[in-house]
Amino acid sequence: MSSGSGNRNTNTEPWGSFDDNLIQGSSSAVVDMENMDDTSGSSFEDMGEMHQRMKEEEEVSAEAAATEDDTVEDGEFLGMKGIKGQLGRQVADEVWQAGKRQASKAFNLYANIDILRPYFDVEPAQVRSRLMESMIPVRMINFPQKIAGELYGPLMLVFTLVAILLHGMKTSGTVIREGTLMGTAIGTCFGYWLGVSSFIYFLAYLVNAQITMLQMLSLLGYGLFGHCVVLLVTYNIHFHFLFYILWLLFGGLSTLRMVAALLSRTVGQTPRLLLCGTLSVLHMLFLLYLHFAYHKIVEGLLDSLEGPNLAPMQRVARDVPELTFNVTMRTLGTLMRAH
Amino acid sequence: MASAEEASRPFAGLSDVSISEDIPVEGDISVPMSSSRRDDEFSTLDEPVKETILRDLRAVGNKFIHVLYPKRSSALLRDWDLWGPLLLCVTLALLLQGGAADSDDQGGPQFAEVFVIIWFGSIIITLNSKLLGGTISFFQSLCVLGYCIMPLTAAMAVCRIVLVGGSGTVSFAVRLVVVTASFGWSTFASTAFLADSQPPNRKALVVYPVFLFYFVIGWMILTFSPSQ
Numbered sequence: 155m156s157s158g159s160g161n162r163n164t165n166t167e168p169w170g171s172f173d174d175n176l177i178q179g180s181s182s183a184v185v186d187m188e189n190m191d192d193t194s195g196s197s198f199e200d201m202g203e204m205h206q207r208m209k210e211e212e213e214v215s216a217e218a219a220a221t222e223d224d225t226v227e228d229g230e231f232l233g234m235k236g237i238k239g240q241l242g243r244q245v246a247d248e249v250w251q252a253g254k255r256q257a258s259k260a261f262n263l264y265a266n267i268d269i270l271r272p273y274f275d276v277e278p279a280q281v282r283s284r285l286m287e288s289m290i291p292v293r294m295i296n297f298p299q300k301i302a303g304e305l306y307g308p309l310m311l312v313f314t315l316v317a318i319l320l321h322g323m324k325t326s327g328t329v330i331r332e333g334t335l336m337g338t339a340i341g342t343c344f345g346y347w348l349g350v351s352s353f354i355y356f357l358a359y360l361v362n363a364q365i366t367m368l369q370m371l372s373l374l375g376y377g378l379f380g381h382c383v384v385l386l387v388t389y390n391i392h393f394h395f396l397f398y399i400l401w402l403l404f405g406g407l408s409t410l411r412m413v414a415a416l417l418s419r420t421v422g423q424t425p426r427l428l429l430c431g432t433l434s435v436l437h438m439l440f441l442l443y444l445h446f447a448y449h450k451i452v453e454g455l456l457d458s459l460e461g462p463n464l465a466p467m468q469r470v471a472r473d474v475p476e477l478t479f480n481v482t483m484r485t486l487g488t489l490m491r492a493h
Numbered sequence: 494m495a496s497a498e499e500a501s502r503p504f505a506g507l508s509d510v511s512i513s514e515d516i517p518v519e520g521d522i523s524v525p526m527s528s529s530r531r532d533d534e535f536s537t538l539d540e541p542v543k544e545t546i547l548r549d550l551r552a553v554g555n556k557f558i559h560v561l562y563p564k565r566s567s568a569l570l571r572d573w574d575l576w577g578p579l580l581l582c583v584t585l586a587l588l589l590q591g592g593a594a595d596s597d598d599q600g601g602p603q604f605a606e607v608f609v610i611i612w613f614g615s616i617i618i619t620l621n622s623k624l625l626g627g628t629i630s631f632f633q634s635l636c637v638l639g640y641c642i643m644p645l646t647a648a649m650a651v652c653r654i655v656l657v658g659g660s661g662t663v664s665f666a667v668r669l670v671v672v673t674a675s676f677g678w679s680t681f682a683s684t685a686f687l688a689d690s691q692p693p694n695r696k697a698l699v700v701y702p703v704f705l706f707y708f709v710i711g712w713m714i715l716t717f718s719p720s721q
Contacts, residue, residue: 267620267624274624276698278695278698306621306625309621310702313617313705317705317708317712320709488662489666
């Protein structure tokens with residue numbers, strides 16, 4: 155309360171009220187800056203603080219209303235209870251909004267899949283041409299070859315390989331103990347793609363080869379196309395000689411393509427040998443492993459046609475006939491022959 | 494205070510926050526809350542449980558019908574819900590149970606395996622379609638993919654019935670036909686909904702993972718052999 159024009163001691167707020175300048179009509183028309191808050195910007199945090207203060211004021215007023223309620227009789231003040239409920243709801247609502255805002259800020263920061271969006275920016279024609287090119291080695295190794303940096307093709311190829319592997323495991327009656335078929339298939343394929351890519355990238359980093367992690371993932375992913383083709387054929391036609399031919403042909407071509415791309419980006423004889431040797435060995439051996447580990451033939455038709463009531467599998471060397479067909483094909487063959 | 498009500502709208506009336514005590518504040522405290530309005534707010538809470546359940550069931554059934562006759566309607570997309578996919582997934586996983594002879598033989602897919610395949614497959618396809626520039630939201634896509642498993646679940650039921658009759662060549666042929674037909678139906682139904690939300694030249698890129706997903710599920714159904 156103004157008790158005199160000379161009295162400037164009405165500091166009821168911590169930051170000093172506006173009393174001094176507004177009510178008592180001091181001659182200066184300028185707001186005294188030292189009375190203002192530190193947070194005098196329009197930044198988000200400041201708005202948040204002001205909002206917080208508003209909420210606290212509301213809570214205080216809600217408590218005040220609550221304490222008032224307790225001191226009056228019930229009959230007359232159903233309206234007040236309604237107000238208290240309304241205020242309580244508003245407070246709860248604002249707490250929820252503030253929490254949601256924080257959560258969505260954190261989510262947008264960390265779980266933003268838009269980071270990956272540029273790597274999926276492909277057309278079907280591009281994917282098709284890259285699939286074809288993955289089997290064609292390019293001889294130019296004096297100038298860095300162009301490697302596409304996309305993740306759609308490799309990802310789809312890995313999933314296709316998983317599906318083919320599942321098919322092979324199931325029709326050969328592989329028994330996985332302490333694990334599941336699906337888990338094994340996914341673990342194998344993704345483990346190979348990510349693990350070997352990282353390993354080769356690490357080696358490339360050591361020998362100072364010009365290749366990025368994305369390019370390595372893309373290169374190896376497209377290199378799995380050959381694997382998919384070979385396994386698709388040989389899981390259905392169990393002809394070992396055929397498998398070896400296809401292994402050398404398709405496996406070799408895709409390996410050569412990857413090796414040529416890496417050679418073009420590496421300098422020096424020893425680094426080239428190290429990098430390309432490692433990659434070719436791992437790539438070819440993986441195909442060999444996929445064929446032989448998940449493709450055991452058990453005597454007597456272990457498949458979906460007949461209910462399996464056989465003993466659990468053992469890895470024993472068996473006499474395998476020269477050429478056997480997958481049961482599906484055999485059934486189709488029987489059906490066709492019957493007509 | 495009137496400023497309390499205004500303050501409920503975020504950052505509204507911020508200019509009025511720091512008011513000196515000497516300035517009298519005027520306003521109307523009364524909050525307009527008539528009893529009828531309160532009833533409207535609580536209307537869905539006070540209705541009988543049967544009505545709530547029936548309303549949800551009707552919505553789910555409506556979407557099933559949309560899957561059976563897949564045409565370009567947006568009903569499946571507009572009010573998405575995940576009840577249908579959950580029901581279908583659990584039914585399919587239960588039907589795929591008990592598909593192995595011994596307890597050691599893990600040739601049959603376990604419940605958790607089927608569940609994980611369906612849900613993680615759907616999530617990956619959804620992420621893929623979003624990354625390729627799709628306009629469909631995350632849960633809408635999950636909803637569509639889940640509902641389109643219905644033909645495959647029906648095929649599984651048919652396969653189980655056929656397998657009761659025996660498991661010979663004929664039964665295999667019948668099952669093959671049924672599963673192939675329902676797999677084609679599922680893929681066609683889901684692409685009818687999903688492909689619309691993509692730019693026209695990238696439809697094939699979105700359809701392929703869907704094809705792969707339903708192929709794996711169809712293959713699981715086809716290779717199911719009951720325990721003796």
